[in-house]
Amino acid sequence: MKKLEELTRPNIWALKPYSSARDEYSGKEASVFLDANENPYNAPNNRYPDPLQWELKRKIAPVKHVLPEQIFLGNGSDEAIDLMYRAFCRPGRDNVVAIEPTYGMYKVCADVNDVEYRNVRLDANFQFKADGMLAAADGNTKLMFLCSPNNPTGNNLDRKEILSLLERFEGLVIVDEAYSDFSDEPSFLTELERHPNLVVLQTFSKAWGCAAIRLGMAFASPDLIGILNKIKYPYNINRLTQQEAIRMTEQHYQVKQWVRSLLEERARLMKEFGKLDCCRHVYPTDANFFLAEVDDAKKIYDYLVDRGIIVRNRTNVTLCHNCLRVTVGTRPENDALLEALEKYPS
Numbered sequence: 520m521k522k523l524e525e526l527t528r529p530n531i532w533a534l535k536p537y538s539s540a541r542d543e544y545s546g547k548e549a550s551v552f553l554d555a556n557e558n559p560y561n562a563p564n565n566r567y568p569d570p571l572q573w574e575l576k577r578k579i580a581p582v583k584h585v586l587p588e589q590i591f592l593g594n595g596s597d598e599a600i601d602l603m604y605r606a607f608c609r610p611g612r613d614n615v616v617a618i619e620p621t622y623g624m625y626k627v628c629a630d631v632n633d634v635e636y637r638n639v640r641l642d643a644n645f646q647f648k649a650d651g652m653l654a655a656a657d658g659n660t661k662l663m664f665l666c667s668p669n670n671p672t673g674n675n676l677d678r679k680e681i682l683s684l685l686e687r688f689e690g691l692v693i694v695d696e697a698y699s700d701f702s703d704e705p706s707f708l709t710e711l712e713r714h715p716n717l718v719v720l721q722t723f724s725k726a727w728g729c730a731a732i733r734l735g736m737a738f739a740s741p742d743l744i745g746i747l748n749k750i751k752y753p754y755n756i757n758r759l760t761q762q763e764a765i766r767m768t769e770q771h772y773q774v775k776q777w778v779r780s781l782l783e784e785r786a787r788l789m790k791e792f793g794k795l796d797c798c799r800h801v802y803p804t805d806a807n808f809f810l811a812e813v814d815d816a817k818k819i820y821d822y823l824v825d826r827g828i829i830v831r832n833r834t835n836v837t838l839c840h841n842c843l844r845v846t847v848g849t850r851p852e853n854d855a856l857l858e859a860l861e862k863y864p865s
């Protein structure tokens with residue numbers, strides 16, 4: 520890996536971050552707080568939250584087997600994705616490489632930041648090769664985006680190829696594990712010690728059932744996390760979100776139970792979906808959704824919308840012609856989908 524200083528935009532490396540009142544005094548011992556121009560009334564919402572969310576990070580660290588200093592918390596994973604561009608990619612000069620098809624935010628953030636986005640098509644099994652990614656890169660490639668399990672294809676990417684890329688690429692490799700709780704394969708968090716160029720993204724939005732609170736996690740070396748902390752908005756995670764996330768980490772068993780029942784439902788739903796007249800193929804998945812090729816994705820999507828059932832039409836996505844992406848719901852929700860499609864006139 521290149522030195523972090525070499526990868527970081529020079530203006531960001533040199534940046535002196537905004538210092539908030541809560542940065543300058545963060546102890547709890549004081550009893551009179553007259554430093555932040557807050558209103559003394561309306562506790563507890565009158566006080567600015569902890570800018571580095573230490574209490575929450577100390578709860579997440581043992582669950583993920585990392586140090587609190589290896590965690591960045593963002594307003595969704597989307598904030599971490601955007602900050603990776605802002606920290607490392609010089610607009611109009613640097614570029615990133617990503618698999619295709621994949622999660623749409625990598626490209627949107629590239630466009631917002633005026634960074635060239637190069638994509639490398641997955642093969643017919645939705646797999647990639649480290650060689651292909653490296654062939655698309657040059658001396659100005661700062662980041663590579665991998666998503667495993669991948670959205671919208673649902674499958675885990677080949678672990679050997681990810682490890683090979685981590686060994687051989689001089690820049691940073693981002694492995695987005697938004698769906699890894701639903702997969703049998705181990706998380707890449709265990710590789711953080713061996714690979715200083717690895718950034719793992721996870722989120723409270725999927726298995727944790729907390730999409731509304733907007734909380735994403737990036738895991739990396741303490742030095743890299745320090746750079747993200749330096750450029751984020753000072754109070755990016757509000758107090759209500761921090762409090763709710765702390766409550767969730769205390770009911771970690773609940774998440775495991777949700778995952779177990781969703782995996783059972785996933786197996787049942789995929790099996791029944793495959794029997795439908797309109798279904799041509801159900802792709803294997805490691806996530807809480809699956810991709811299915813149907814005879815006419817647009818028609819079936821509209822037919823379902825008329826019946827109040829919404830799936831995602833992915834027909835215009837590379838390699839996904841006539842594919843619907845179906846999220847696994849509760850048993851009654853999945854039955855409603857199956858019953859509607861059994862009545863679909865073929």
Ligand SMILES: *Cc1c(COP(=O)(O)O)cnc(C)c1O
Pocket residue numbers: 594595596597598622666670695697721722723724725730734735
């Ligand atoms: C849903 C999803 C996320 C989560 O984004 P948040 O901003 O944390 O809600 C991240 N990556 C992928 C690939 C996703 O599908």
